[in-house]
Amino acid sequence: MNELAINCNLKSPQAKESKVIINVDNNLKQKLVYKYMIGCNGVWDILKDFTNEEKIEWIPEKDGKYILMVQAKKVGGNKSFDYVSKMDYIIGKAEEKLISGIYIDKDKLKLGDKLNITVDTTRFPLLFRYWIRIEDEWEMIKDYSADNVLSWVVKGEGKGEILVECKNIDSKNDFDDFQSAKFQVYSLKNVVITDFKCLTSDLLEDSELIFQIDSDHDSDRTILYKFFKISSNGETECIQNYSTKRIVSYVEKKSGEYRLLCLAKDIYSMNKFDDRAVLNFRVKKYNKIYIKNFIADMNYPQLCGVKITLKAEVIGGRELLYRYVIEGNYSEDSGYTTCDSYVWESKQPGRYKLILMVKDRSFQGNYEAIEYLNYIIDERSREPVKIEGMILNVDNPVLKGKTIKMKVNASGGVDLKYGFLIRKEGTELKNIDYSKDNFMEFTPEESGKYELEARVKDQYSDREYDCHSIKSIEVFDYIPAVIDYILYPVKELFLVGDEIVINSVVQNTKNVVIKYVLNINNHKVEETDFVPQKIYAFVPKYGGVYRLEIFAKNVKSKKEFDCKKEVCVEVNEALPITNTRITCDNLKFKCSIPVTFTVHKEGGKDVMYEFYVMEKGDWNLVQDYSKKNYYTYIPFNRGEYKILALCKSQRSKVSYEDYSIFSFKTE
Template structure:
């Protein structure tokens, strides 16, 4: 054997004053010196410093739970010690066997499990005291009481031991009998963060940013996650405290560079965290600004005095500003404005350059994007051609296969002709040549983005068109589901056992299916498939926050959902405690005479009460929360007194729900 072991001449337990010889068995085939130590309740005494002797005599002076330790080192070694060996030893022998057995529900546990201990005895009644050995110290976890059972959460890994001391009720001894049982606590598998990402595609100011973390851990374990936002100056803010939610979201109010720190831990872990990960991200004020289109409603050349509308179509930005500059013989400058169009009435013929500049309101430069158009104005000769409007038969979403009809109203000229161009996703697929017919219709057979360009010119015009108009149309395979209203009982208090019915009012009801996800106190407890039913009902069985996420989609939709709404209600075990009042069985209050105060209240469930007394200017807690709704008090001085009672439902997390104060004077 290649080890160092120790044993004693007398087996544990022994009575105090016993002569115990501690022996060392050196199986290491090395020349060693030894240091002998005895520990009790965290205090260590040295019996003999490093010596070559392989035994030492120990005479304990008092009862207790001891740890015997021998340190050994090589004679020529540089370390404080090279080997160590320990053993437990109990001083204090029982005169009577009271404990017949100690039973634990499981001697192989994982960190954070509960250990349940039951003590069986040979007589009744008895008192019991419980100790647990943690590393090299015995710690009392429950003082003497009549309880022969104990539940304890194991908080450290390795070999553990529970010691039960027992004595008769009238015994003056520290204990009359004792017995111990060992158990093993296994470490948890480390929680490792395997993925940490942002689910939001555009990270913008004042928009919700959503992050998701994934981790590797033992199946069946509960893992908690905590998220901190850290700005560029290192200031940290908690976004989500420890919870089982792997997805965290918040609205960032200020652009800049940030980091998100995620801490992950097993719910029973003794560490502050088991793993952590950091995600760097940048929040922009807005999406970059692009000029998609800069057009005029009339093609050039045009005549003097004609009102020409300049139209801008922009992508990006948050609060976009537009500036229109006309450069030529008669220049104009609109200055920056919020209007995406500008009406220019030409006053002088010539060649002009039309300039569009755009920027966000927060941008301090001259512009972020710029676009140019050339334009020609002729001498005024006849009334200009102008499109007054294009009327569509569809004012909402358009489904593929439906007929789209458009009617053009135009004015000016001598004999107006109308032409139409239809484009899909920017590619022309239909051209209707000029005619006197101002009506057009077509049937889109595929979904996508369409443009209907209407061109109008005078019969005698030499130009391709005198004015034009472009209308964008979105053609869909189906009409996305929309939840207009959620109807549910408008009540101040929802109680356990009340049926809660949610009615979803949707558009295009027959083609809409809905999925319901019920969460209670942040935990998902029910999730339906997509069903045609528009009514969802549930009966809460216990108090808490009930949230129903409602996902709606068209039956033809290939997306996860088209529309999402939610309902959140608080469910209470009972109505709040109200109308609390203190009554007394005495009309007069005399010194040294007991007086009993009784509390009456309404509402609540399993109501508990806590009493305070104001005496000599100080409030003192005299009875902690319990079901006992009365308190007996003896005033010993002639003085003014006040009694305060706080009350609440037993399982309420609030400090109290109602209270009452009664003042009295003792004579």
Template sequence: MNELTINCSLESPQEKKSKVIINVNNNLNQELVYKYMVGCNGVWDVLKDFTEDERTEWIPGKDGKYILMVQGKKVDGDKSFDYVSKMDYIIGKSEEKLINRVYLDKDKLKLGDKLSVTVDAAKFPLLFRYWIRIKDEWEMVKDYSAENVLSWAVKNEGKGEILVECKDLNSKNDFDDFQSVEFHVYSSKNIVITDFRCLTLDLLEDSELIFQVDSEHDSDRTVLYKFFKINSRGEMKCIQNYSTKRTVSYVETQSGEYRLLCFAKDMYSMNEFDDRAVLNFKVKKYNKIYIKNFTTDMNYPQLCGVDITLKADVIGGRELLYRYVIEGTLSEDSGYTTCDNYVWKSKQPGRYRLILMVKDRSFQGNYEAIEYLNYVIDERSREPVKIEGIILNRDNPVLRGKTVKAKVNASGGSDLKYGFIIRREKARLKVMDYSSDNFMEFIPEKSGRYELEARVKDSYSDREYDCHLIRNIEVLDYIPAVIDYILYPVKDFFLVGDRITVNSIIQNTENVVVKYVLNINGHEVEETDYISQKMYVFIPKYSGTYEVEIFARNVKSKREFDCKKEVSVKVKEALPVTDTRVTCSNLEFRCNMPVTFTAHSEGGKDVVYEFYIMERGDWNLVQGYSKKNYYTYIPFNEGEYKVLVLCKSQLNKSPYEDYSIFSFSTVSGEP
């Protein structure tokens, strides 16, 4: 054996004043010196400082629960000690066996579990006291009482021991009998944050940002999460205190670089956190501005006096401003405007350059995106060809594999011809030559961004086209879920026990699944899986603010959700107190004659009443709030009196919910 052990000449327990010899067994084959100590209730006494003696004498002076400890130190060692050995020892013996057995509901527990202790006693009544040994100290967890059961949450890992002391009711001893039993607390699987990500595609100023954290842990453990936002100046703000919600959202009002710090901990952990993770992200004022298309509704050359519409197709930004500049024989400048089109009436022939400038309203520079077009105005006179519009048989976006049909409405010219070009991601897929047919159809076989360009020209025109128009079509493998409406009973408030039904009106219903998250007063209490049911029903059991988050996604979607909406309702314990009135059985009111007033009301829950009497112009409180709804009063003087009754539900924090006043006059004399 390669260890240092200790034993005693007398087995525990012993009576005080007993002579106990503590022996050291050195199986280390090393020359050591020894320090002998004894501890009780966290207080340690040195019996003998470092010595070569392998035994020492201890005579305890009082009953108690002791820990004997011997430290071993190498003779030429630099450490304060090299080895240590401990053992428990109890001083105090019982004369009568009062405890048959101490039962534990389980002797192997996880951190945070409840330890249930039951004492099987030989007789009753008795007094019981409970001690727990934590590491090297005994801690009283319950003083003497008649209860032979104890429930206690374990907070430390490792080997533990519970000691039960008992005595008769009239006993003057510290205890008459005792018994101990051991248990072991195992640590649960370490909580490890495995993923921390942002669910929001575009992180923009003044928009909701949604983050989610994933962690590995034992399935039977409850994990809490806490989130802090840290800005570029290092300023920290808690946006969610410890909660079981692993998804957090907030609205960032300032663009810039941020970090999100997540603390994760077991609900019963004594640590500030068990694991943490940091996510760096950047919030933009808006998405980069990009001009997809800058076109005119009519191709050049065109005639003087013709209204030509310049059209801008722009993505990005938040509040876009457009500026149209006509450079040429007769220049124009629209200045910045919110319109994405501009009508230019050509007045002089010549060659022109059309310029589109775009920027966000918050941008201080001249422009953020710019595009150019060349254009020619001549003096020939005829009715210009113009496309009025393109009609599609499907709304945008379009599902892959579905037939898209388009029809072009155009005017002008003498004999119009129509041509079509289909592009995907700017690459040409299909070109349909000019014909008299103003309609076409195609089937998109891949997802992506498509362009349908319709070209129209007069059959006598020698140009490639007289006018053209482009329609953008987004083709997806699935149609993202869109929640059109959330239907639920419209009330100012609901009552506890009401059945509240939330219906989701969703496009493409058959291919959409929905998840519901129920929060009560800001705390998540229920979260469903994604299900096909479009109706969610809950019955509130107590008052508060109930919020239902509805997440919808297509069954083929890889995203956490395609669309989200929220419903918030207020639930009260009862209807408000109304229709309060005061009645009295007396027909006449005379001095020195008692009169009883009774209050009646509608609504409320556990209604309480408060009575005031006005006598000689002064109001006096005569009966504070209670469930007693009547008050008996004796007027001693002639004159005008008033009775005021205030009432409210018992749990309502307001001074009152309703009231009523009863007036009467008294006269002297016998009836």
């Protein structure tokens, strides 16, 4: 048998002064020398240094919980020792059997589980003391008390043992009886982060960024997550301390390169963290600027003096600025403006180049996007064709399968005709030829981005069209949920016990479900599933900041949520302390005569009082905050005195909520 074993001639436990022989069984068939050691409460004594003797005598002088250890090393070896063996040994025998049994609720536990111990005895009352063996050391976890039950959280893996010592109430012995029970603690399944992603599509300055972490772990375990934001210069900021929330959000004030570090750990883990992951991301000042359309509301050629509206459709940016430059026989420059349209009244005929420049207000350069149009002004005399408006029967965005009706109002010309083009993401889907009908219908069968272009021309025009206009429409498989308003009672003060009803006003109500997450003082206390109810009510049971997160999504949505809103309500334990006043039990004040001052107030809860006395112009604290609402004072000198009483509710974090001053003079 390939091991070094030790045993004793006497079984544990034994009384003091017993002759205990420690034997070594060398089954390794090697020449070894042995070192014998005795450990008690973390202190080790050497019984005999390295010797070739395979047995020694130990006479213990004190009761206690001992560990016998033998180290062995090869003769001539270079290591401090090659083999080691240990065993537990208890010194101290019970005179009578007081403990009939020790019962633990389970002998196989996972790290972080609670071990529940019950001790049965032959009589009552008795005192009990509890010890846990951790590695090579016994640790007392509860000193003598009358409790015959104990609950303890296991914090280390491996084999463990609990020892219960018991004695009579009037006993002067260290213990009168003892008994132990063994258990096994198993390690937890490793926490592994499986996914770390950003749920926000556009990562922009001053907008909310939302991140989600996923991990693999035992389903019955509680996992905590901690998030740090790390900027490009190495500055670190904790966004969320350890919490069960897997989704974290914050608003980034400055663009740049960032990393988000997530630390994950089991709530009972002894490690600082069990796994970690880093997500790199870049926050932009704004989305890149693109000029989607730059059109004139009337096709060329047009006459001098006609007012032509130039329209710009631009995506991206934050605060867009537009500049319109007319190059030709009579040039114009609008300079940068916030208007996405410009009215140009031509002064001279000729060929013109119309230029649109766009940039964000924060951009220092000349422009970020540019687009051109060629245009002709002539001197022919006729009333120009102009689209006055395009009317749709639906709001943007539109649900797939819903019929879109569009009507065009135009003026000018002699006999107007109308044509329509339908495009999906740049691809032409349908071309409705010119007719006298100024309306069209279209039913989108697929989601995506559509353009509805209306073209108008005079019957006698030889051009493709005299004027045109485009409407952009987004079509969805479902309409994403939008929370328009959050309605809740408008009160100056919410108190414990008040019912707080929060009503969510959403678009497309029947197809929207909502999840509510209630946090009290940044601790999540309730989370619902996605439910159709648009009203959430709760009755606060104690004071603090109640934050309700409201997540809304369409029933067909595959996202975590479509829209999110928050409501924060501060709940007070009681009404604020008001109308504080001080009364006294005397009408006349004389030297060396005690006077009792009593404080009266309105509001507050579990109110505490603090008293100051001003004597000879100096204020002195005479009674620190306590529940005592009165103070007795003896003035010893003639003169003017003041009593200041401060009061506050016990849980209040402010120095005081209200105060009162009482002045008097002694005779």
